Amino acid sequence: MERNAWTYIRQRQVYDGQCKWAGLSNMHGLRHRYAQTRYEVLAGWAAPKAGGPRANQLDPFQRQSDRLARQEISRELGHERIAVTTVYLGN
DSSP: OOHHHHHHHHHHHHHHHHHHHHTOOTTTEEEEEHHHHHHHHSSSSOOOGGGGGGGGOOOHHHHHHHHHHHOOOOOTTTTSSSHHHHHHOOO
16 A cells, blocks of 8 residues: 555656646646536536535435435545545535
8 A cells, every 4th residue: 555655645746846847836726626517517506615505405316416426526536435525525
């Protein structure tokens, strides 16, 4: 596992260095925007952080759509846990 962690750390260092060289900053925000845009496509409404309804405002059918959208986005972003999508999408 340490080898994978080092690979990720090294990849981030290279990526951050290339972004800095190109005059770009705060690139992680692109992941947030991607997740929110993708959520709207998959769920059919805006994510909570983008002005959409919060989880307690969803009916049972919408909650199922929300869960499926979050599972897909989690996979697309390279995560294993659906809970991490709260950072990008809100709750």
